[in-house]
Amino acid sequence: MTTVVLPPKPRTLLAAPVKGIVAVVLWVIAIALWVIAPNMTDPRWGAFLIDIGIVLASVGFAAPTLTYSTPLRNTLIAGVAAIALFALGDLGEILVISYMLRILVPLLALFSALYAVVGRVRVWYN
Numbered sequence: 001m002t003t004v005v006l007p008p009k010p011r012t013l014l015a016a017p018v019k020g021i022v023a024v025v026l027w028v029i030a031i032a033l034w035v036i037a038p039n040m041t042d043p044r045w046g047a048f049l050i051d052i053g054i055v056l057a058s059v060g061f062a063a064p065t066l067t068y069s070t071p072l073r074n075t076l077i078a079g080v081a082a083i084a085l086f087a088l089g090d091l092g093e094i095l096v097i098s099y100m101l102r103i104l105v106p107l108l109a110l111f112s113a114l115y116a117v118v119g120r121v122r123v124w125y126n
Contacts, residue, residue, distance in 0.1 A: 012069040019064045022072070026060030029053075047098070048090040054102060055082045058109035065116035075112070 030053035037053070040046035059079040066072045082105050089097030 014067060014069055014072060019066065019072075022063045023060040026056045026063065030057040030060065044091055044093065048086060051086040051090055051098065051102065052083055055079050055086065055105055058105045061106075062109040062112040065113040067116070078108075 033049045033053040033056070037046045037049040040049065056079070059075055062075055063072060066075065082101060085097055085101055088094060089101065
């Protein structure tokens with residue numbers, strides 16, 4: 001029996017303007033949500049809007065450091081999952097989920113940017 005090894009799929013590089021536009025648009029939406037949230041009559045909806053802003057700002061923070069389209073797609077999918085979990089936590093009044101995500105989402109965005117920068121730095125030269 002022989003094994004066929006397929007070549008890896010070619011990766012699509014993201015253009016710098018695309019990364020910049022994604023970051024700016026997500027930050028503008030996040031700031032707009034943060035401005036609207038205090039005017040909500042139901043405090044659960046206000047907290048949910050603030051948390052959506054946290055997710056969008058975090059994804060916008062991580063977007064410029066991503067080099068390929070696949071990690072950006074995965075980051076956006078993770079952002080949608082975080083918004084769904086925030087909906088469960090905020091609207092269902094499960095505070096543990098809300099507070100955990102308020103810490104975890106920006107931390108993962110910071111790690112994403114940090115790993116992207118560290119991955120480009122060469123420490124050992126041979």
